Amino acid sequence: MRELVTDAPCGFLVTDTNERVLYCNATLGHWLGRPPSELADGAMMKDILTRGSHLLFQTQIAPAILLEGFAREVSCLLNVRGRDAPLPVLLNAVLRRPKDGLPARINYAFFDATERTAFEQRLRERQKESEELAVIVRNAKVGIIRCDHRGRIKRLNPAGAGILGVEPGCLPQAPIGRLLSLDDGTEDWFTHTIERPDPDCTFEASCNGHHYNISVGEITNPEEPYAEKEYSVILRDISKRVLAEQRMELLVGELKHRIRNVFTVTAGLVRQSLRNAPAERDKLVDRLHNLAKSHEILTQSYWKDANIREIFAPIEAQAGEQQRIVIEGPDLLLVPNQFKALSMAVHELATNARKYGALQADQGIVEIQWSVSDADTRTIDFTWRESGGPQVVAPERTGFGSAMIERALAAEFEGTAKIHYHPEGVEFAFSGVVRR
Numbered sequence: 553m554r555e556l557v558t559d560a561p562c563g564f565l566v567t568d569t570n571e572r573v574l575y576c577n578a579t580l581g582h583w584l585g586r587p588p589s590e591l592a593d594g595a596m597m598k599d600i601l602t603r604g605s606h607l608l609f610q611t612q613i614a615p616a617i618l619l620e621g622f623a624r625e626v627s628c629l630l631n632v633r634g635r636d637a638p639l640p641v642l643l644n645a646v647l648r649r650p651k652d653g654l655p656a657r658i659n660y661a662f663f664d665a666t667e668r669t670a671f672e673q674r675l676r677e678r679q680k681e682s683e684e685l686a687v688i689v690r691n692a693k694v695g696i697i698r699c700d701h702r703g704r705i706k707r708l709n710p711a712g713a714g715i716l717g718v719e720p721g722c723l724p725q726a727p728i729g730r731l732l733s734l735d736d737g738t739e740d741w742f743t744h745t746i747e748r749p750d751p752d753c754t755f756e757a758s759c760n761g762h763h764y765n766i767s768v769g770e771i772t773n774p775e776e777p778y779a780e781k782e783y784s785v786i787l788r789d790i791s792k793r794v795l796a797e798q799r800m801e802l803l804v805g806e807l808k809h810r811i812r813n814v815f816t817v818t819a820g821l822v823r824q825s826l827r828n829a830p831a832e833r834d835k836l837v838d839r840l841h842n843l844a845k846s847h848e849i850l851t852q853s854y855w856k857d858a859n860i861r862e863i864f865a866p867i868e869a870q871a872g873e874q875q876r877i878v879i880e881g882p883d884l885l886l887v888p889n890q891f892k893a894l895s896m897a898v899h900e901l902a903t904n905a906r907k908y909g910a911l912q913a914d915q916g917i918v919e920i921q922w923s924v925s926d927a928d929t930r931t932i933d934f935t936w937r938e939s940g941g942p943q944v945v946a947p948e949r950t951g952f953g954s955a956m957i958e959r960a961l962a963a964e965f966e967g968t969a970k971i972h973y974h975p976e977g978v979e980f981a982f983s984g985v986v987r988r
Contacts, residue, residue, distance in 0.1 A: 563641070563662035568655060569618065571597040580662060583641075585633035602629040602638050613643070617658060621647045627665065640669040695787035698771070700780055703727030703742045715764075715787050728785060734759055742768070746783060756790065763794040838903060857885035863895045864920060867902045871911065871918075881922035884932070887987045893964040894934075897957040901936050901980055909978055910941035930986040932965070938977035946973035958982075 557564055563580030567573050573595040581588035584600065591600070598606045605628040617623050623645040629638035641662040648657045689696050695712030699705055705723050713720045716731045724731060729742040735758040738744065745753060745768045754767040765788040773779060826833035861883065868877050886894065902911070902918075910916030922934040938944075947954075954971055957980065961969040965984025972979040 562664070563660075565600070565660040565662065567597060567658050567660070569658065571614075573597075573600070574657060583630060583632065583639055583662075583664070585635065600630060602631045605629045605638075613645070617645050617647050621649075627669075628662075630662070640665040642668075694789075695785075697728060697785040697787070699728055699742070699783050699785060701746065701783070703729050703740070705731075706782065712787060715789065732759055732764075732787070742783075742785070746770070746781075756794075761791075762789060763791045764788060765790050838899075857887055858891045860884045860886055860891075860894070860922070863891070863898050867898070867918070870902075870906070876915075876917045878917065878919045878921075880920070882924060884922070884924055884986065890964050890987060893960045897961050897969075897980075898936070900954075900957050901978070904978070905938055905941070908942070909944065910938035913941045916940040924986060930988075931967070931983060932986050933983045934981065936978075936980040938979070941977055943975050944973050944978055 558578050560577060560579055563583055564575070564577040565573065565580055566575035573591050576588040576591040576595075578588055581591060584591070586595075597609060601609055608628070613623050613626055613628075623643065626643040628641055628643045630641055632639050642665045644661045644663075646659045648654075648659060650656045689709050692709055693711055695709065695715040697705055697708040697712045697716075704725075704727055708716070708718075708723075710720045713722075716724065716728070718724045718731070727740075727742065729740040732741075734741055738757075741757070752769040754765065756763065756765050758764070767784075767786040767788075769784050769786075771782045771784055773782075822836050823833060826836065860881070861879070864877070864879055868879075871877050905911040905916070905918060910918050916938065917940045919935070919937045919939075921937075922932055924933075925931045958969045958971065961967075961982050961984070965982065965986070967982060967984025969982035969984075970980070972981070
């Protein structure tokens, strides 16, 4: 019997009514990091319990033991020698009153509560997270709804109740597909959505004059894998955004129309003013048309950044069957002013190539290459190289087009630009900073 008590998986302790230790088994001694004989040689309860637990023991536990004769499942912390963290235990105690000449004593049993304490801590954290999440859902401006696989609503927040037109706190009997009837005539959109191979999806739809972004997702429950499936439906009212986009499209359409008219009128004035100088007239009108195309591309993207590749599409379209336009470079977005400057430069190069250079010959080649550094300050290195055309002779003076190419690009890209007239073909190179 003594061996059973000594080697038991729980700690046993016997004290007198003055907290003096009379006996300690090996398990408790091991937990405390002290030999049982040392504890039984004058140790007190204050040596076993942490300061906080001993204060609790003196004020509540000990009086209860002396009054009622027992204490059960009381959480305490043991003061472990050589260890910073105390050991959580559950204390049980029984008062043995004086009998047969033996003095009163108290028998204690301690159970290691490390796992239980950790579990309770996780449980408290989960409960706190659940409470915080409940507050977020309750105060969210978007509708958050939980449905079963038939679309019956299990729970919904006040915003969801407002969108569906039901009283907060009341669960409607009708399925969500009927409560939120889409204007496009889709019947039972909820069932149609969850029957897809991937039921997690987001789409936009209109209902009764409002525009919504609707997200449907399956709610997984690992603890009940065979339970009926449930789904979350999130409704975001995007009516203001959609109306703003519609107004923006109307304004952009009107802007495109007016810009087109301005360029048309300007081109007409140029034709009338330079009717006796057809070469200069055609050159200027051609530049106006290219500038108008650049404006149209930027207008379509609401004057945001545009892809550099869009600049070269007209050149490819105008190339002959045997002519080659080789374009190599990564996708790159340019801010509007840089896009316009490069577009005008490429237009001048292409015009000269068609009149005097590689694109005049049947088998001419134009190689367009660019690269962009990955540094914090992005720099672009751009090259236009012609070959296969007639022999090139450098002009005696720099024309307006060449000057515009070099100066405009150098200014917009804060770099350098230069045209080289090699006998085998024109080469244009520039490098500069790509603005963000």
